[in-house]
Amino acid sequence: MRIRERHLKILRAVTVAITAVIILLPVVWFILIGVINYDAVLRGSPRLADFTLEHYRKLSARVPVSGIILDTAFLALLSSIFAALLAVPSAYVISRGDGKLFNQLYTISLTVWLVPPVALSLQVYFWFIQLGLYDEFGGLLVLYSVIGTTLIILLLTPFLDRIPKQLDEAAWVDGLQGFGALWHIHLPAVSHLLLGASMLCFVRSWNELLFAGLLTNVRVRTMPVAILSMVTGSHIEWGQIAALGTLALIPAPLALAFFLASGVFKQGRRRASRGGVSR
């Protein structure tokens, strides 16, 4: 059964359009609720006169918006940098190492990544209280770095596996080994993937609710906790929540733009075409 090319084109366009509407429409409406007044939300069809920045103004009077953004962003940024620093050599020894231990490291990373966070929460909570890390920036930073490390190891190792071993040997003959080989040979080949994985780490830390809600109180406030704290109470200001939510979703489109710019997708295509040739 062959579908004619013209029909295929129409079907493709329709599929993309339907996907775009289903995925983007809720987000667009949510962002709109942050910038229109309550009457327009009730009416459902905003006019130009309904647009207002009032929600943002009230929001910044109510919660320390810039402090929350800075806290969350620093936490996410630093933790993804630490995660990358720890994960790259680990992924390298998993990919190139010969010992049983290094093979196990991949499984361990997978397990840490997949274990329900709530199962770890009790002991982590007691540790934080005992070590005085409760409601401290450093505590969450360590926690997110560890979790981020496992994510980067998981994503990066298969791609390091694909770098031909002959390159290692050539580098070794030229006197490069250890960090030198990693820095000059392997890292350039996967640098854009590493950046992509770190970006995912960033987003994951930015979005994390369970540990942030459990282990922070007033000194450190991250975005999800701040949003959630606005929902409690009898009267919920949806306009202000939408405003804060809009600020909270900024990293998502940024990450997408970043994936596009860094060529994560291009790499996949190049590999696909090469695979086709070699077969």
Add this chain to the structure above:
Amino acid sequence: MPQSLGIGPRVTGLLVALLLAFFLMVPFIGTVWKSLLQLDPARPSTYGQFVGVDNYRTLLTKEPEFRTSLSVSLRFVLIALVQCFLAFLLAVLFRVLWPHRLPRLLVLLLIFPLLLSPTLVALMGRLFLNDQIGVITRLLKGLHLLGADGAPLGNAGGVWLWVSVIDAWQWVPFTSLLFWLCLRLIPVRQLEAARVDGIGNWLLLRFVIIPYLSVPVTVVILFRLLEALRAYDLPQVLTGGGPGVSTLTTSIYAARITFNQQRFGVGAAHLVLIEVCAYALIVILASNVKSLRGVLRRKSG
């Protein structure tokens, strides 16, 4: 070439391995130990005493909500399975429409929901399903599918539908992308060769398609099921486990008895049970992932 690995990366790898193993084992052992103690602040006279398996007995016999939370989580996992099925159908559609590569716009769209915080997605859900200003609520009322004073999230019977719809909005797109990548693993030439040989559809499925797909598809499904098992943010923010106990997943319930009621002993017992279940799934997954990594490596060599 073991000697080209160098001391530096080896030491770092070792340290990370120790760190992760510590992070994995010590909280678990600590939680198991706590689950054997009496840590209820409401009974200070015996606080900290060793009570054996009493906490587990309490959990299994005296806490009716424990069973409820188990069945709720099980339902969550089943819903994730249904979502996987839908995502697979979607992936087949994508594969028919785009056999070689997906348009970038579509890939970006499919990744996007997962980059949003579950907290935020759940809040959007609450907003859209709000009984006063919710778009979906008003639409349903306009179509007379919902009574004039009905609230989608206030009905213990129907709330499930909405939790799963919102969960699906976040997860189905990305899962279908993963399945599309799995489908791409089937070499087109082998399919064509099979066609030339005149193999019937059933044999093609049995001897060409399923062998290529079984491992990666299992991995994706297990990933998704684990994600459903640990679901905390979305149901917590969307419904808080309610109305009543209709969406009380084990994660929410465990967090509630552990941190809200501060019954650390019983809570620890529950966390141990969750972790054991998760480990069972992870062990299956881990054995599959090893072979998946092997497949990836062989392709490059």
